[in-house]
Amino acid sequence: MTHRTGLILDFGGVLTTPLLPAVLAFEKREGLPEGACITALYLDEAGARRTYDLERGVITQEEWNIAAARSLGLDSDNLMGRIFADLRPQTTMIKAAAAARQAGVKVGILTNSVGLDPWNLYDGYDLDQLYDAVVISEQHRMRKPEPAIFQLMLEMLAMSAEACVFVDDTEKYLAPAADLGLASVHAKDPIETIAQLEALLGVSLS
Numbered sequence: 001m002t003h004r005t006g007l008i009l010d011f012g013g014v015l016t017t018p019l020l021p022a023v024l025a026f027e028k029r030e031g032l033p034e035g036a037c038i039t040a041l042y043l044d045e046a047g048a049r050r051t052y053d054l055e056r057g058v059i060t061q062e063e064w065n066i067a068a069a070r071s072l073g074l075d076s077d078n079l080m081g082r083i084f085a086d087l088r089p090q091t092t093m094i095k096a097a098a099a100a101r102q103a104g105v106k107v108g109i110l111t112n113s114v115g116l117d118p119w120n121l122y123d124g125y126d127l128d129q130l131y132d133a134v135v136i137s138e139q140h141r142m143r144k145p146e147p148a149i150f151q152l153m154l155e156m157l158a159m160s161a162e163a164c165v166f167v168d169d170t171e172k173y174l175a176p177a178a179d180l181g182l183a184s185v186h187a188k189d190p191i192e193t194i195a196q197l198e199a200l201l202g203v204s205l206s
Contacts, residue, residue, distance in 0.1 A: 003202030004183055006157055006164035007100050008150075011111035012121060013169030014187045015090055015097070022086040030074060030082075037083065040071045047071060054115055057138030061115025081119030089125070092190040096197065096205040098130065103203040106132045110153045110166070113138035133157050144168070145176035165200050167193060 013019045023037050041047045047068070054064045061080055069076035101107050113136050114121055127134045133156035137143040140152060154161055161181030168174060174184040183200050187193045194205050 001202075004163055004165045004200050005104070006106045006108070006159040007097070007197065007201065008108045008110050008153055008157075008164055008166045008182070009093075009097060010144075010168040010170070010173075010187070011109055011125075011127075012084075012087070012114070014167055014193075015093055015109075015125065016087045016121075017090055018169070019084070019087070022084050025086050026083045030072075032072065032074075036072060041068055044071070052143060055112040055137045055143040056141050057113070058141075061117055061119065064115060078119055080114055084114070084119075084121065087121070090190060093187075093193065094125075096190075096194045099205045100197070100201060100203060101130075101132070103201075105201055105203060106157050106159060108133040108135070108153050108157050110135045110144065110149065111137065112143050144170075145173045147176060147180060150177055150180055150182065165197060167197070 009015060024034060027034055027036055041051055050059065050064060050067055053059045054061065065076045065079040069079050097107050109127055109131050115138065116122075116136075122136070133153060135149060135153050135156065137149060140149065142149045150161070150166075154164065157164070164182050165185060166174070166177040166182040167185045167187050169187040171186050174186060178184045185193055185196045185200070198205050
């Protein structure tokens, strides 16, 4: 087996704790019925389009906050930050990424943005210092699963798709990456993810 030498990681839900429990906790704090956020922001056509526009940088986080708050019947002040207030670093995966780099694997971050202001999801993670390349979707006016954003990541790493592994907690983004030649791993549990990566990369990540 030829081992891969590049690793591309999603951010939220991979290098952080899972997103859904944070959203459910927010709903409980705000007195919303369970699933209200998913329904209003992702299943509703207008809400989903608004979120995709945010990811592409077409609208600002503040504009998203105002419109999303209206659909949920909530105060818009720092809504995105409130929704994801319970997210914490997924230290097991962060350490594994560091071990991969130490072993000579190039590691990039490829993330669909939730906006950077007034709340910045990436604060405190030192992405520019700890990884070889970082692509935050809004800064490039495209989003996963568009093939061009994967190609941009590969260009920044100076690697081919066939040399890289892509990890994401959102399963629907994996097939488009695989179509380009990337090996793909669905991040559901850090220990399982790391075991799959060790097999694909041929290095110890513990």
